[in-house]
Structure formats: C-alpha cells, structure tokens
Amino acid sequence: MRVVVADDSVLMRRGIVETIRAAGREVVAEAGDARALWAAVEFERPDVAVIDIRMPPSHTTEGLDAARRIRADRPEVAVLVLSQYVESAYALRLVQDNPGSVGYLIKDRILDARVLIDALDRVADGQTLVDPTIVAQLLGKLRRDNPLDRLSDRELEVLALLAEGLSNRAIATRLTVTERTVEAHVRSVFDKLDFANTPEHHRRVLAVLAYLRG
Known part of the structure; x- marks a missing residue:
C-alpha cells in the first residue's frame, strides 16, 4: 500500500508517518497544505491519502475540500480524513459526495495504531468508514x-x-x-x-x- 500523508502539524504528521511505516505500509510523500497534497497525489498516485481536515491558509475546510477533489478527480485514490473535532456535517458531506473508499476519523482515535492501520486497509478496500463518536452523535439527532x-x-x-x-x-x-x-x-x-x-x-x-x- 502506498500512502500520502497531509497535515500542517509536523509533529502529528511524523507520528502518523512512523505508525504507517511501522505497520509495513509505504509512505511515498508528505504535505503540509492542500496544494502540496494535490501535487503529491498527482505525482505519486497513491492508494490512500491521509488528510487533516484543517490546513493552511484558513485552517477551515481545506483538507475536506482536497479530499472531495481527490475522490472526484482521482477516484482510484482512497481518502482517510482526520479531524481534531467531532464535525458530523463534514463527515456526511464527504460520504454523500463519493461513497466508498472514504473514511472520517477523530484524531484521538488514531492514538491506537491499530485503529489507524485498520482504517487505511478498509478505505483502500473500498469501504466507507465513519468514526463511532460521530455515529453516536448522529444517533442522538x-x-x-x-x-x-x-x-x-x-x-x-x-x-x-x-x-x-x-x-x-x-x-x-x-x-x-x-x-x-x-x-x-x-x-x-x-x-x-x-x-x-x-x-x-x-x-x-x-x-x-x-x-x-x-
């Protein structure tokens, strides 16, 4: 499996990269913003892109927008979006646009390396993955x-x-x-x-x- 990792936090990005490599997957590129992410996807054509939802310059939805663009223009690339917060509307938007080969996880969950690697494998396999915290929130609505x-x-x-x-x-x-x-x-x-x-x-x-x- 070939993976691109995009997160503007160098510390978080390095942690994700090392976790992925320790599990025997290949990280082919890293990016700190949406523009660099798109360039990496175009050049490397990875199996999965792991993307922070909030990236420069505005730190709002650049990562989400990049994920949606990747799924629309490069449907062979699965995306796993990571968020610091429970944002159910963003998860719904991502899944609605391009169901299949997409995942949305809260960053606290990937402190368990097994959760991150399992999510990578599942989205690469064409599955749709939504963080159980978001599922629980939506169930109450x-x-x-x-x-x-x-x-x-x-x-x-x-x-x-x-x-x-x-x-x-x-x-x-x-x-x-x-x-x-x-x-x-x-x-x-x-x-x-x-x-x-x-x-x-x-x-x-x-x-x-x-x-x-x-």
Whole structure:
C-alpha cells in the first residue's frame, strides 16, 4: 500500500508517518497544505491519502475540500480524513459526495495504531468508514418522521455498526450473536429502508447515508 500523508502539524504528521511505516505500509510523500497534497497525489498516485481536515491558509475546510477533489478527480485514490473535532456535517458531506473508499476519523482515535492501520486497509478496500463518536452523535439527532423510525432498536444498533464500516462478521462478534442473525437484521434494515433491489455494496452505502442523514 502506498500512502500520502497531509497535515500542517509536523509533529502529528511524523507520528502518523512512523505508525504507517511501522505497520509495513509505504509512505511515498508528505504535505503540509492542500496544494502540496494535490501535487503529491498527482505525482505519486497513491492508494490512500491521509488528510487533516484543517490546513493552511484558513485552517477551515481545506483538507475536506482536497479530499472531495481527490475522490472526484482521482477516484482510484482512497481518502482517510482526520479531524481534531467531532464535525458530523463534514463527515456526511464527504460520504454523500463519493461513497466508498472514504473514511472520517477523530484524531484521538488514531492514538491506537491499530485503529489507524485498520482504517487505511478498509478505505483502500473500498469501504466507507465513519468514526463511532460521530455515529453516536448522529444517533442522538434522529428527526421526527425519519425512515429510521421504522427500525427496531436492534436494527438501529446493527445499522450504527454498519456506519462504522464493520462487516457482518465483525458486527456478530461485537453483538455476541451469530453471523446469520446479523445477516437477517441487515436484510430487514434494507427492506424497511426500501433498498432491497440494489446491489449489496450500494445498499450498505445507502444505509449508512440514511443513518447519517437521520
């Protein structure tokens, strides 16, 4: 796996780079701003770009905007966006624009190297990954007349884990149930959200988007 890392904090960037290299992945370029990031992506054509959401000059959404541009113009490059804060609207915007091969994590989570490497592998594999902190926040904002109201408590729990990017097997382990039970819950979620007649991968992405919009 070839990775580009973009963060204007040299200390944070070096920590991410060393973690990735220690796990046997190759960091092919580093960048401190969105312009340098785009140049690195164009030149190196990495598998994944790890991007801080706030970079110079304004430290607002330069990283997010760069991630969206990469997914639009270089769809073969997966993106993993990192944020210091829980910003659910930004996560939703990123996933809505280009579902698949995208991830959004809170920086505190990547203090555990296993979380960072797992996220890299999953977005490189085409999965959608949303930090569970954001998932929990969004769960508390369910609107009235929401399609998610059709779901049982257990189905909502399964959908929340889908939003984190977990496979059926991983969900079964988390909930201490059989994989067949999880498959039944997932089918029920798709049916209740009217996603029954779309391909499996697309249904999972659509379900995540429905959950995030909730």
